Amino acid sequence: MIDARDFFAEAARAGFGFYAGVPCSFLTPLINGALSSPGLAYVGAASEGEAVAIAAGAWLAGRQTVVMCQNSGLGNAVNPLTSLNEPFRIPTLLIATWRGEPGIPDEPQHALMGRITQDLLSVIGVPHAPFPASRDSLPPAFAQATEAMRATGLPFAFVMRKGDVAEQALGAADRPLAAPGRRANFPAGAERPARAAALGRFLQLVPDEGAVIATTGKCGRELFTLADRPQHLYQVGSMGAASGMALGVALNTAAPVFVLDGDGAALMKLGTFATIGAHAPRNLVHILLDNGVHDSTGGQPTASPGVDFAAVALACGYRYAASCETLDGFEAAFQDAAGGPGPALIHLRIAPGSMAKLGRPTVGPAEVAQRFKAFLAGAAAAGRGEPAAA
Secondary structure, eight states: BHHHHHHHHHHHHEEEEEEEEEGGGHHHHHHHHHOOTTTOOOEEEESSSHHHHHHHHHHHHHOOEEEEEOOOHHHHHHHHHIIIIIHTTTEEEEEEEOTTTTTOOOOOOGHHHHHHHHHHHHHTTOEEEEEOOOOGGHHHHHHHHHHHHHHHHHHHEEEEESSBBBOOOOOOOOOOOOOOOOEEOOOOOOOOOOHHHHHHHHHHSTTTOOEEEEEETTOOOOHHHHHHTTTEEEOOOOOTHHHHHEEEHHOOOSSSSEEEEEEEHHHHHHHHHHHHHHHHHEEEEEEEEEEEEEEGGGGGEEEGGGHHHHHHHTTTOOSEEEEEESHHHHHHHHHHHHSOSSSSEEEEEEESSTTTTTTSSOHHHHHHHHHHHHHHHHIIIIISEEEEEO
């Protein structure tokens, strides 16, 4: 058994300083320790997959990251681990607990995952080792993990058993409630704009120093077709994770961060709205291009026509939210949002459909990640690199 302070001290020596996770009773000492340590950055996520996405964004902004979750939550994290971390070559140290360990009584819902935890990690390509539960085992365990991540650019996992870390009380202060945000509604026009037209207007408005994360599917493909820039990250797979990635970036840079989201993706990870509102990065603008359909898979309808995303954002703590249906309304909302403070949401309802003969990015995901990371590092070197959280 170790003390949480022992773990965090060794993690810091190995360069890890950004944590995200979802609680488990086995993780209580580590999460309480992270929340109670003023020098540690910890983001409590709404889901395990969201935590992986947030950590991915933090890594792009130059941090070494740790994601903590219960092994039952590995199912939620499989998607980003395999379709975000793997293609973009984004490492993170994953700590998964071992609920349902064979031979140790536990709740019935943990029995199956307890039998397959290590096998599941192996199947999805995540090498793993037992959690270092003694002070002497900490340095070699971190050496093994960091070397594996350096060699592959992929995650590495520690599997934690009950009692590996001594109990620790929670000493964090309550998070203060945010002041009510401001809403703007812009009038509708005769026709809703196409996504390509909205992206074209966005490219005219976005500042040169702005970092842009485009959600998976035709949004990123159209953005690449219109303009390929080093500050663009074209997400592939990991649907719903773009806003979490943007949060991880925004918490670790002062450069303005823009996420181009879709209605289907936003609905898939709607809990991220609450996480963004709670951590309140002043430099984040969340742009939701809502065509009411899953465009990449044949135009099946989403539930978005009945959703007031601006109201959702304000209820979750965003400082500004706008609803619009024209390019002029979008531009006015963009200028409002850019004036800050954020986080801000711009909900633009657009027409279904996409550009004719739409291609795909010719730059591979790993290269996109590296040049995006280099862009953020350049922003930091230019004096725009301090985090902009409220």
